[in-house]
Amino acid sequence: MNLILRTIIVLLRSVFFEKKISLVDTSRLYLTVLPTDMDTNFHLNNGRYSGFMDLARLNFAVRSGLYKVLLKERLYGVVASTKINYLKSLLPMEKFTIQTKLVAVDDGWGYIHHDFINKKGKLAASALIKIAFLKKGRRVNFRDIISLVDKRALNLKLSDQHKMFFEAEKEFLEESIASYYSL
Numbered sequence: 001m002n003l004i005l006r007t008i009i010v011l012l013r014s015v016f017f018e019k020k021i022s023l024v025d026t027s028r029l030y031l032t033v034l035p036t037d038m039d040t041n042f043h044l045n046n047g048r049y050s051g052f053m054d055l056a057r058l059n060f061a062v063r064s065g066l067y068k069v070l071l072k073e074r075l076y077g078v079v080a081s082t083k084i085n086y087l088k089s090l091l092p093m094e095k096f097t098i099q100t101k102l103v104a105v106d107d108g109w110g111y112i113h114h115d116f117i118n119k120k121g122k123l124a125a126s127a128l129i130k131i132a133f134l135k136k137g138r139r140v141n142f143r144d145i146i147s148l149v150d151k152r153a154l155n156l157k158l159s160d161q162h163k164m165f166f167e168a169e170k171e172f173l174e175e176s177i178a179s180y181y182s183l
Contacts, residue, residue, distance in 0.1 A: 002036070003051045003054075003055070006031075006055060007054075007055060007058065010029065010055045010058055010059050011058060011062065013059075014058065014059045014062035014063050015062055018059070018063055019063070020063055020064070020065070021060075021063045021064050022064060022150050022152065022153075023064045023065075023066065023102055023146065023149055023150035023152070023153035024102070024150065024152050024153055024156070025064070025101075026099050026100065026101045027056070027059055027060040027063055027064070027099070027100045027101075028097050028098070028099055028100075029052075029055060029056045029059045029097065029098045029100070030095065030096075030097055031052060031055075031095070031096055031097075031098065032093060032094065032095050032096070033090050033091060033092055033093060033094045033096065034092075034093070035092060038092055041089075042091070042092060043089035043090060043091055043092075044089070044090035044091075046086065049084060049086075049116070049125060049127070050079075050082065052098060052116075053082075053098065053100075053114050053127060053129065055098075056098040056100040056114055057077070057100060057112060057129075057131075059100070060100045060102075060112075061077070064149065064150070065149050065150075066145075066146075066149050069145060069148050069149050070133065070145070073135065073145065073148075074135060075133045075134065075135050075140060075145065076133070076134055077131050077132070077133055077134075078131065078132055078133075078134055079129055079130070079131055080109065080130045080131060080132055081129070081130040081166075081169060082127060082128075082129050082130075083127060083128045083129075083165065083169075084125060084126070084127035084128075085125060085126050085127075086124070086125045087122075087123055087124055087125060087126070088118055088122055088123070088124040088125075089124070090116065090118060090124050090125075094118065094119055095119050096116055096117060096118050096119065096124065097116075097117040098114055098115070098116055098117075099114070099115040099117060100112060100113070100114050101113050102153055102156060103128075103156060103158075103159075103162075104156045104157055104158040104159075104162065105142055105143055105146050105153055105154060105156050106142065106143065106158070107141050107142060107143055108132060108139060108141070108142055109130050109131065109132055109142055110130075110131045110132070110133075110142050110146070111128060111129070111130055111131075111158060111162065112128075112129045112131060113126070113127070113128055113129075114126070114127040114128075114129065115127075128162065128165070130166065133145050
């Protein structure tokens with residue numbers, strides 16, 4: 001099934017059929033691996049994980065009330081970085097769950113954790129996503145937007161492990177940019 005059709009289905013389910021949550025809650029999105037989601041190894045294509053995480057974040061944003069604020073303020077979310085670990089294959093026609101949780105907030109960024117849980121209840125993949133909100137192409141203060149939805153989420157802080165990861169990511173990016181411009 002094309003992701004646009006799944007997006008419409010997730011949006012409708014999130015608005016009309018699923019219970020509301022807060023920004024500090026975990027949302028769960030239930031999906032199935034369809035033949036169009038597979039690669040030549042007959043498991044979920046690694047590119048589809050990103051699309052499914054988009055759907056999970058949409059579900060989370062709608063159910064938590066964040067999406068309504070984004071629309072009102074004419075903002076849109078963008079992914080700045082993704083760190084994902086693949087642990088187990090998701091097979092054809094396998095049902096799975098994506099658990100989504102906002103784990104940290106700072107002035108410029110939000111950090112979302114996604115876990116892909118297979119039909120046996122085992123962790124199949126885990127991802128940490130760094131996101132920003134933009135207005136007219138410029139990043140806005142993430143904390144300001146979150147405070148309009150649920151002030152409790154402002155207390156979410158990055159763990160030391162996450163800080164080390166993002167510091168390493170920053171160094172890697174700086175090295176990549178420096179080597180690109182030195183060519």
